[in-house]
Amino acid sequence: MINDFITIHTADGDYKVCIGEFENISFEKKYSKVLVVTSHNVAGFYLAFLKNKISHQQVFECIVDDREENKDFTTIQQILDCAFTNKLDRKSLMIALGGGVISDMVGFASGIYQRGIDFINIPTTLLAQVDASVGGKTGINTHFGKNLIGIFHQPKKVYVNPLFLKTLKQREFFAGIAEILKIAICFDRAFFDFLFEKNLNNLDVLSEAIKKSIKLKADIVEQDEREDGIRMGLNYGHTFAHVIELETSYKKFLHGEAVAIGMQMANSLALKLGLLSPEEVEKIEFLLEKYCLLLQYKICDIKGFYNKFFIDKKTCYDTLRFILPNGIGKMKIVDNVEKEKLLEVLGVYA
Amino acid sequence: MINDFITIHTADGDYKVCIGEFENISFEKKYSKVLVVTSHNVAGFYLAFLKNKISHQQVFECIVDDREENKDFTTIQQILDCAFTNKLDRKSLMIALGGGVISDMVGFASGIYQRGIDFINIPTTLLAQVDASVGGKTGINTHFGKNLIGIFHQPKKVYVNPLFLKTLKQREFFAGIAEILKIAICFDRAFFDFLFEKNLNNLDVLSEAIKKSIKLKADIVEQDEREDGIRMGLNYGHTFAHVIELETSYKKFLHGEAVAIGMQMANSLALKLGLLSPEEVEKIEFLLEKYCLLLQYKICDIKGFYNKFFIDKKTCYDTLRFILPNGIGKMKIVDNVEKEKLLEVLGVYA
Structure with missing residues (x-):
């Protein structure tokens, strides 16, 4: 190690x-x-x-x-x-x-x-x-x-x-992996490939991945301590995840699990906006699956879910902002997503 | 104005x-x-x-x-x-x-x-x-x-x-004057003399005094934003005042009134330690009296009062620290005041 x-x-x-x-x-x-x-x-x-x-x-x-x-x-x-x-x-x-x-x-x-x-x-x-x-x-x-x-x-x-x-309980371990995947997907294609090939159940691989994740996050945060720009990439999946956690009273899912579901939702949106290809979405899903993170979430009230976006402090209250992968290894901050498009994405989970 | x-x-x-x-x-x-x-x-x-x-x-x-x-x-x-x-x-x-x-x-x-x-x-x-x-x-x-x-x-x-x-209620106005006096006594002899001669019930004098106090405090805080040195001078009277407020559940005295009593106690200690002369103590008392701040406080339990010093966050928990005038217009940070001397000072108020 x-x-x-x-x-x-x-x-x-x-x-x-x-x-x-x-x-x-x-x-x-x-x-x-x-x-x-x-x-x-x-x-x-x-x-x-x-x-x-x-x-x-x-x-x-x-x-x-x-x-x-x-x-x-x-x-x-x-x-x-x-x-x-x-x-x-x-x-x-x-x-x-x-x-x-x-x-x-x-x-x-x-x-x-x-x-x-x-x-x-x-x-x-x-x-x-x-x-x-x-x-x-x-x-x-x-x-x-x-x-x-x-x-x-x-x-x-x-x-x-x-x-x-x-x-650590297996479930919590996997939930942590969601954050490692998140950072790789948004910021480092080579790291994503490393994760794709290796197995995080191996202690040496895990140590390397932890170190790499911390290093990546540190670089991002250093560039943007107060979260005005690039650091927002760390919120990939989180706008959705926060609503999921709110709807389930923080009880049903671990944070990383909610983020994993949020990443799937963000990917659906990214696909719709042409930021990810179907193959890229699949590759990410393969990795989520590998660590039991391809979880299901049923949205009971689509409009209710949508409205809850506006309570997230990362969303400006007048416009909606999403952090989406822009290919694997890059990310894009997308403002003013059309409500229709979003409801369509959410509709898949209804 | x-x-x-x-x-x-x-x-x-x-x-x-x-x-x-x-x-x-x-x-x-x-x-x-x-x-x-x-x-x-x-x-x-x-x-x-x-x-x-x-x-x-x-x-x-x-x-x-x-x-x-x-x-x-x-x-x-x-x-x-x-x-x-x-x-x-x-x-x-x-x-x-x-x-x-x-x-x-x-x-x-x-x-x-x-x-x-x-x-x-x-x-x-x-x-x-x-x-x-x-x-x-x-x-x-x-x-x-x-x-x-x-x-x-x-x-x-x-x-x-x-x-x-x-x-503002008269009583609150006077309580505010305590803080003006505090800063003059610890930091500026000329300002003290100005206050000694003029009357703060006059709006122009008052405006000048407010401006001067803010300027003095600003200079002090700029030199010592995190309160490691000179800024502690602003706590003149406060170590006593905090105990008085604690003992009276913050109800009997306004903060400035408690500080005024605390200043009297600090002056008694300063007199005992040779930092203030009897004449200087008298001059300060004259000003306190002028604005109805020569208030009385009866300490019921001297040892209880003494023990409460140690809950004040400005006191290191092992040693006692007092901010005392060192002549009018200067201040001194005094550590390790002998318990005996302090109990004598407190005894005057029993």
Whole structure:
């Protein structure tokens, strides 16, 4: 397995994403206290393991519910209360140990605790390793939609250990692969071909793919930290996925699964607009199928589904915007898709 | 009355504080929608007046309770819900119209809404005009203490209209003067002398004093945006004040009143440490008296009061830190004040 790191450059300074098995959690500065935030499930597997690798006198822990439907102000308050109770100050550190829900919430909580303290991210799911490691996006859901409340807050360091994925449920592992496919399809034809030929169940292949995904995302985010241009490519499939998640109350599908369905829908639209050929759509479907991601979704109310697009924060409220592949390895931002065309695409899923 | 502006330089860009009567609210960029957040009381006086000055098609309003004890997540959620309901997007603007509680909350809410949108601040109390216009501090209270949750989020513009103060309650007006005195005592002897000689009930004197206070604060904050050094001078009186507010559940005193009492306590400590002479203490008390700020506070439990210092986020948790005048016009950061000395000072108020 590889043992490497990628340096991420941001407006708020640089940080490293370390990939591979890590020996110790190293701190670049002196922290007064350390609070590890994790979930029941992850704590069972890795909390003791992690605490062993932290050489600090005062390490506290905070166990929260990391289900998507609990990614809200109540859980944020729980993390903050835990920080107050243990008297963390402005020179303290939070560590996120868990999946994307944990890193999003710890990033947000640490960013608003006493107007911002440092945090380190240790993602334990594939999705979080490839997606939440880079970008500085943190936040919570509201009943108006996903991730609508939050801030940009960069971690001080990220540790990505692919060995953590051994304890991941098969379904979650596959859901993470959706994000790897997404980034390959929109940005890198050679990477797509690599994925087409190799098998991500192999640890070495997986490590390479994680590293490549992080590197690609880092390059994109660096070019466009505040998401005005190219970074929007990372939202391929997401406009559809957010509506699917909203309609199923974040319960039926894992985020990556919803994205996989959203990618299929986006591909149908791309096909209709002449941006993808039938063969390209098929190649993508082959890969989705390979990792059990060719999932079905039934739209009960097409107009209702359509209207929900307008609550997505990535859509301007007057115009609809879609991120679509433009051939495999490139993407295109498409504004003002005709309502008729969209309803036709959605109709296929009705 | 003056009609002037001060440019504030921050790491996130520059903005202007316009002082005087304003003709129109001008936007430097095109906003999709505008949400004015204010309180019942201020709305009655100035909401229609303000809306007249905004030339924009889509102006919405959100009326919240602006009492200090409601400066919490519940009210933030109310503002955010109002923004969602009116479908504000990332290119929308929030305007804070009100006192410090309103500007703190709108600064915070706009900073976390869809990971940050712009806001303009229109402070209507003296305290907010001199204190909350500059510095980018936003936030809410928790039951652990004041302003313990928040972010740094700079406004795009601030409009300070001293005429708004005509409708301010006398008590609130005086409380605002406490912050003017604070800044003069810690940073500018000539300004202190000006205040000693002139009367702030005169509109021209008041406008000058507001402008001078903002200018002084701006210079300090520019030197020290993240509050590691000189900016701590702005916390003169505050370590005591926060405990007083905590003990009285934010109900008995206005913030400025608590600061005025805190300044008296800080002065007693400064006297004991030889940083202020008895004459200087007297001069400060003369000014406090002039604006009804020589208030009494009875400490019921000295040790309890002392222990509450350690929950203040400005105190490192292991050591106690006080900001004290070092003669009039200068300040000193004093760490490791002996517990005995402090208890003696507190004893005077028992």
